[in-house]
Amino acid sequence: MAVYQDDFPIVSAEKLSDTVFDFKVSCPQLASDAFPGQFIHVICSAEKLLRRPISICEIDKTNSTIRFVFEQRGEGTRLLSGKKAGDTLNILGPLGKGFTALYAYDSAVVVGGGIGVPPLLEVAKSFNGACDAILGFRNSEAAILIDDFFDVCGDVSVTTDDGSLGTHGFVTDVLRKRLENDPPQVIAACGPTIMLKNVAALAKMYNVDCYVSLEERMGCGVGACLVCACRTRDENGDIKHSHVCSDGPVFNAEEVAF
Ligand SMILES: Cc1cc2nc3c(=O)[nH]c(=O)nc-3n(C[C@H](O)[C@H](O)[C@H](O)COP(=O)(O)OP(=O)(O)OC[C@H]3O[C@@H](n4cnc5c(N)ncnc54)[C@H](O)[C@@H]3O)c2cc1C
Ligand code: FES
CATH class of the missing domain: 3.40.50.80 (Nucleotide-binding domain of ferredoxin-NADP reductase (FNR) module)
Known part of the structure; x- marks a missing residue:
């Protein structure tokens, strides 16, 4: 499955509440290939922060946009919330296995x-x-x-x-x-x-x-760094570790060792 990485223009940036923000980004190929439940990995600022994973909330294939809704939790999402329509966002995606x-x-x-x-x-x-x-x-x-x-x-x-x-x-x-x-x-x-x-x-x-x-802290977002390990079960019921970014984030609930 193709993964794109580019600077994409924000077409709308709205506030749903004091801490929750609602963005739409124009990204034709990414929107065309994305599935429900996949996520994007976003550079929130020019400073040296790792990308932050945010789920795709809506895919508009007609207008070639994706929508994502995020809560301001820490430094990354605070910087992201300061972006405006017309700014660009560097996005890697669509990532992960969706629903x-x-x-x-x-x-x-x-x-x-x-x-x-x-x-x-x-x-x-x-x-x-x-x-x-x-x-x-x-x-x-x-x-x-x-x-x-x-x-x-x-x-x-x-x-x-x-x-x-x-x-x-x-x-x-x-x-x-x-x-x-x-x-x-x-x-x-x-x-x-x-x-x-x-x-x-x-x-x-x-x-x-x-x-x-599932949600886990992430590094690379593509299965290379092991930051996002989660406990799952194999077909015999034995515990193993999976990557939320590349094996998930969506799992059959029977597989997850909560
Ligand atoms: C696959 C995936 C999809 C996600 N989709 C969304 C989404 O649609 N909307 C949204 O608002 N958030 C989403 N998140 C969570 C989002 O990635 C984190 O809130 C964000 O990375 C926090 O970054 P920060 O720099 O603002 O905060 P940080 O300074 O990194 O952290 C602030 C606080 O949030 C906690 N935190 C950070 N990341 C996570 C995490 N992944 N899980 C649990 N706690 C965390 C930290 O422990 C800390 O208490 C998703 C996470 C994953 C893994
Ligand atoms: S975030 Fe690097 S392996 Fe999942």
Whole structure:
């Protein structure tokens, strides 16, 4: 699969909240080749910082753009958030294995937590309406992309930890009810590790296929430096180490040793 590296122009740079930013970049070949769940590796500044990995949130093949949504966490994302439309960004991508295994299913439920929600938007879109979303946030101020999911999903459930928006509780509370009453063909999840672990356990309990997108600190982004090692299981159930950047970030939940 081709990987591109170039300076690409930012066509829009918006703020979704005090700490979350929403960028679109014009990158024709990259947009044409990208799959849902893949990520880009971005140089955030001219200073000597490693690239930072950010998931692709939407792929617009007609307008040759990709969209990504990121939270300002540390120095890299702070510098990135200062970029404006018209600036260029040096991007390496598309990288990693996305949610391509989901193409074998006709319908799905996506389960996202916090800043893990963005990559699931393109996944949901790929089901042409045959996808429901369960999205969880700390509180109403942290809620992002809900209208975007309503535009492309059959049903959208929102949970907040403090009850300030949607159902008071965790995504797994809503997912459990869904699995009891109307189990989906497949689950795709992205969010904090503890959420992924609990989603995977529920999927196993109800015998539903599940794919999770993992996060690890990254160096090279292409399988050469070992920074992003994660614990997985081989076909015999023995522990091995995989690279989140090149073996993932999307894994069959059964493979992950949480
Ligand atoms: C495949 C992949 C996709 C990602 N997609 C997105 C996305 O769509 N939107 C988004 O906002 N973020 C995403 N991230 C996380 C993003 O890469 C980090 O937030 C970013 O690298 C932080 O860089 P920084 O220089 O701002 O912060 P740093 O100064 O490097 O770190 C700030 C804080 O964030 C923590 N941190 C940094 N990187 C990670 C990480 N990978 N996992 C857990 N904690 C981390 C650090 O421990 C520290 O507490 C993704 C990460 C991966 C691996
Ligand atoms: S980031 Fe270098 S091997 Fe994954």
